[in-house]
Amino acid sequence: MYSSEADHVTELVQLVRGSTAREIAASLEAAIRQGALGPGASLPSVRQLATHLRVSPPTVAAALADLRRRGVVVTHERRRSSVSPRPPLTVDAADTLLPPNVVDLARGNPDPELLPDLRPLLAQLAEAPRQEHGYGDAPVDARLVELARRELSEAGVEPEDIALASGALDGVERALAAHLAPGDRVIVEDPGYFAVFDLLRAMGLEAVPAAIDDRGLNLSALTTALRSGARALVLTPRAHNPTGAAMDYVHSVALRGILENSPDVLVVEDDHQGPISGAPGRTLTRGRAHWAVVRSVAKSLGPDLRLAFVAGDAETIARVEGRLALGPGWVSHLLQSVVIQLLESTEVREQLRRAEAIYARRRIALLHALAEHGVPATGRSGFNVWVPVPDEASVANRLLHAGWAVGLGARYRIASPPAIRITCAALPEADAPRLAAAVAQAFQPVRRARVA
Ligand SMILES: Cc1ncc(COP(=O)(O)O)c(C=O)c1O
Numbered sequence: 001m002y003s004s005e006a007d008h009v010t011e012l013v014q015l016v017r018g019s020t021a022r023e024i025a026a027s028l029e030a031a032i033r034q035g036a037l038g039p040g041a042s043l044p045s046v047r048q049l050a051t052h053l054r055v056s057p058p059t060v061a062a063a064l065a066d067l068r069r070r071g072v073v074v075t076h077e078r079r080r081s082s083v084s085p086r087p088p089l090t091v092d093a094a095d096t097l098l099p100p101n102v103v104d105l106a107r108g109n110p111d112p113e114l115l116p117d118l119r120p121l122l123a124q125l126a127e128a129p130r131q132e133h134g135y136g137d138a139p140v141d142a143r144l145v146e147l148a149r150r151e152l153s154e155a156g157v158e159p160e161d162i163a164l165a166s167g168a169l170d171g172v173e174r175a176l177a178a179h180l181a182p183g184d185r186v187i188v189e190d191p192g193y194f195a196v197f198d199l200l201r202a203m204g205l206e207a208v209p210a211a212i213d214d215r216g217l218n219l220s221a222l223t224t225a226l227r228s229g230a231r232a233l234v235l236t237p238r239a240h241n242p243t244g245a246a247m248d249y250v251h252s253v254a255l256r257g258i259l260e261n262s263p264d265v266l267v268v269e270d271d272h273q274g275p276i277s278g279a280p281g282r283t284l285t286r287g288r289a290h291w292a293v294v295r296s297v298a299k300s301l302g303p304d305l306r307l308a309f310v311a312g313d314a315e316t317i318a319r320v321e322g323r324l325a326l327g328p329g330w331v332s333h334l335l336q337s338v339v340i341q342l343l344e345s346t347e348v349r350e351q352l353r354r355a356e357a358i359y360a361r362r363r364i365a366l367l368h369a370l371a372e373h374g375v376p377a378t379g380r381s382g383f384n385v386w387v388p389v390p391d392e393a394s395v396a397n398r399l400l401h402a403g404w405a406v407g408l409g410a411r412y413r414i415a416s417p418p419a420i421r422i423t424c425a426a427l428p429e430a431d432a433p434r435l436a437a438a439v440a441q442a443f444q445p446v447r448r449a450r451v452a
Helices: 005-013 021-033 046-053 057-069 119-126 142-153 168-177 194-202 219-226 249-260 314-326 333-344 346-372 392-401 429-443
Strands: 073-075 081-083 103-105 161-165 185-190 206-213 232-235 266-271 291-296 308-312 384-388 404-408 419-423
Touching: 005 046, 021 057, 046 057, 057 073, 057 081, 119 333, 142 161, 142 291, 142 308, 142 333, 161 168, 161 314, 168 194, 168 232, 168 266, 168 291, 168 308, 168 314, 185 194, 185 219, 194 206, 206 219, 219 249, 291 314, 308 314, 333 346, 346 384, 346 429, 392 404, 392 419, 392 429
Parallel strands: 103 404, 185 206, 185 232, 232 266, 266 291
Antiparallel strands: 073 081, 161 308, 291 308, 384 419, 404 419
16 A cells, blocks of 8 residues: 555656666566556656656657557656556466355366367377378368368358458457558447457557447447558357457348448457357448458367467458468368367357357346346356446455456456456356346445444
């Protein structure tokens, strides 16, 4: 605890050293890496740092501009800066272990019980007499391309070509990098997945928020956001994180109509849950010049299977695949074989249908239980239920005391109102009433003991 704002600033400026912009940026980065300045921490003003370091304000401003360009710090109104919520650095993180007996409903993992068993398949792979793949092979197995085309056509997606990436977010990054340059604007859903916000910051791209409701992007919000000159739109057609929104047919037609007036905008769809979303696939990409639909297997087959299809127009996919060839080369054929065998198995297909139904039942049980307590919430698909609250920290803290860890909405919001995110992927239906009662209780005003 600092006795005054001035003491706090004195403490912070001591962390910074150097007389050139490069040295100042390096010392700030070291303080962030070592945890002395945590994610979100406010930085002293340019003037305060310049006075402390005895350098000119433009030298400090240049150091901050370098850190901002790399997504390490963010600058707010009135030019005050803070550490990014998730700087692209290895940071000495504070211990994030939950207290014992607290149920974790904050992380967005699938239920491990509902993922396919890999043992029979790995045993089969272990029988292979030698390694088959090496340099110069086609980057994507032809059988996987066929499977991807079949899966995607169910969602109305008709790709010219298909590449692979190491997960949904990797695919989103590669599709954006294929067309955009630092400084470009990208429309994002608000609320939306925080990792997309963090990624844009790290790529030097500017997020333009557009409000979303239960059925996807708000029509007038998208129209306004397009007027900003945005070069791309990243959206989640179903299993939206954090609100659970899923586009219905009528809404998708209306959104497509609006986008027709902006034919040069790159549309990137993040279909991260695919077949277990609990909502039919929809797409805004048909007929567009440049687009990508990224379909990960992380939620349906297992988060450690780092593979996502990146489907799109020929030019986008050629750029994605060409760039991948210069770096990691390709997604391991060992992993491709595992995914092929899983997707070809009728047993696994049946299991995925069952998992989708169980996830939907868990989500609906929680929504019903909350409604019984008069607590409004959304969650049309996916793992998450989004509950608008007056004060995120106070509701989340009270739930933590009652034995439930939930996600603070702040990380998922840019300009949208406060809420908490409850991941119910592994929450048994029978526990929903108890959790809903605790949420309703956490809304009650705090009764303060009278002090004599
Ligand atoms: C909307 C969204 N996209 C992408 C991901 C991450 O997917 P992957 O692990 O395939 O990168 C998540 C994870 O929760 C997500 O919620």
